[in-house]
Amino acid sequence: MESTRVGRIRYINVAPVYHGFDSGQVAAPFSFISRAPATLNSMILNSALDISPVSSIAYARHHNHLMVLPDLSISCFGDVMSVVLASRFPIDQLDGKTIVFSSESETAVGFLRLYFAQKKIAPVFVATQINSPEDRVCADAAGVLTIGDLALTGEWERRFDHVWDIGRLWQELAGRPFVFGLWVVRRAFAEARPEVVAEILKRFHASKQKGLAQIDQVIVRAAGVTGLDVETCRRYYRLLQYDLGPEQIAGAETFFDMLFAQGMLAEAVRLSFFNPSP
Numbered sequence: 001m002e003s004t005r006v007g008r009i010r011y012i013n014v015a016p017v018y019h020g021f022d023s024g025q026v027a028a029p030f031s032f033i034s035r036a037p038a039t040l041n042s043m044i045l046n047s048a049l050d051i052s053p054v055s056s057i058a059y060a061r062h063h064n065h066l067m068v069l070p071d072l073s074i075s076c077f078g079d080v081m082s083v084v085l086a087s088r089f090p091i092d093q094l095d096g097k098t099i100v101f102s103s104e105s106e107t108a109v110g111f112l113r114l115y116f117a118q119k120k121i122a123p124v125f126v127a128t129q130i131n132s133p134e135d136r137v138c139a140d141a142a143g144v145l146t147i148g149d150l151a152l153t154g155e156w157e158r159r160f161d162h163v164w165d166i167g168r169l170w171q172e173l174a175g176r177p178f179v180f181g182l183w184v185v186r187r188a189f190a191e192a193r194p195e196v197v198a199e200i201l202k203r204f205h206a207s208k209q210k211g212l213a214q215i216d217q218v219i220v221r222a223a224g225v226t227g228l229d230v231e232t233c234r235r236y237y238r239l240l241q242y243d244l245g246p247e248q249i250a251g252a253e254t255f256f257d258m259l260f261a262q263g264m265l266a267e268a269v270r271l272s273f274f275n276p277s278p
């Protein structure tokens with residue numbers, strides 16, 4: 001277990017899931033590697049990680065190499081706050097205009113491409129490293145898609161006439177939860193070391209349980225890290241869901257089906273789970 005390389009998204013969105021580990025209540029005798037989602041996606045596909053949260057769309061694209069860990073996800077049903085499209089124009093006037101998107105994201109930008117394709121609107125999408133809402137790239141763009149802490153702290157409403165919450169756009173489209181992230185294990189690692197994966201999964205569930213039970217501690221810590229006020233953080237964690245029950249599974253598979261129907265995914269994908277007690 002000690003040599004297992006475990007990923008972590010470097011945003012406060014996952015803090016409840018890691019709270020048991022962070023607070024020392026659940027032992028973590030393995031190393032955490034904390035990165036943006038898109039980096040974790042490529043690291044696990046390059047075998048630089050064994051277990052990690054990834055963008056749900058990255059799982060869909062590479063499901064042959066990955067297995068989903070049960071009862072863990074980054075989901076919402078309606079607003080999520082930390083995935084936003086800020087725009088200088090109404091949605092139906094973005095045809096031919098430039099939307100810059102954070103190169104840290106894969107799911108949110110995949111959703112946005114799908115959303116505009118369904119509406120037969122064709123913005124020009126450009127991937128960029130966005131460090132601050134004051135970046136030149138943001139000033140020059142018609143629209144900006146950001147995720148994570150920067151989406152939460154950027155005060156996009158002050159800078160743009162229109163701000164849409166991607167969780168809400170999805171809910172209006174599909175009427176289901178949106179699954180932004182999934183925890184996965186490399187299939188080859190799961191086949192070679194199933195007992196290690198089962199043990200680490202058990203600890204993740206215990207760590208998440210501590211986080212949800214002690215959410216006030218998570219909130220205070222997240223406020224300290226981001227500079228957001230405690231009430232905003234409280235509201236944020238009420239919106240996020242970390243379970244992967246029938247509703248989230250249906251939400252993820254509906255998203256994959258829509259991507260497939262739009263020619264944005266090579267095949268129809270179902271979630272294939274690691275079974276901790278075969």
Ligand SMILES: C=C(O[C@@H]1C=C(C(=O)O)C=C[C@H]1O)C(=O)O
Binds near residue numbers: 011037082105147148
């Ligand atoms: C809710 C969020 O969802 C995220 C968005 C992701 C993506 O767009 O690829 C991946 C994982 C999550 O970090 C967030 O970033 O806060």
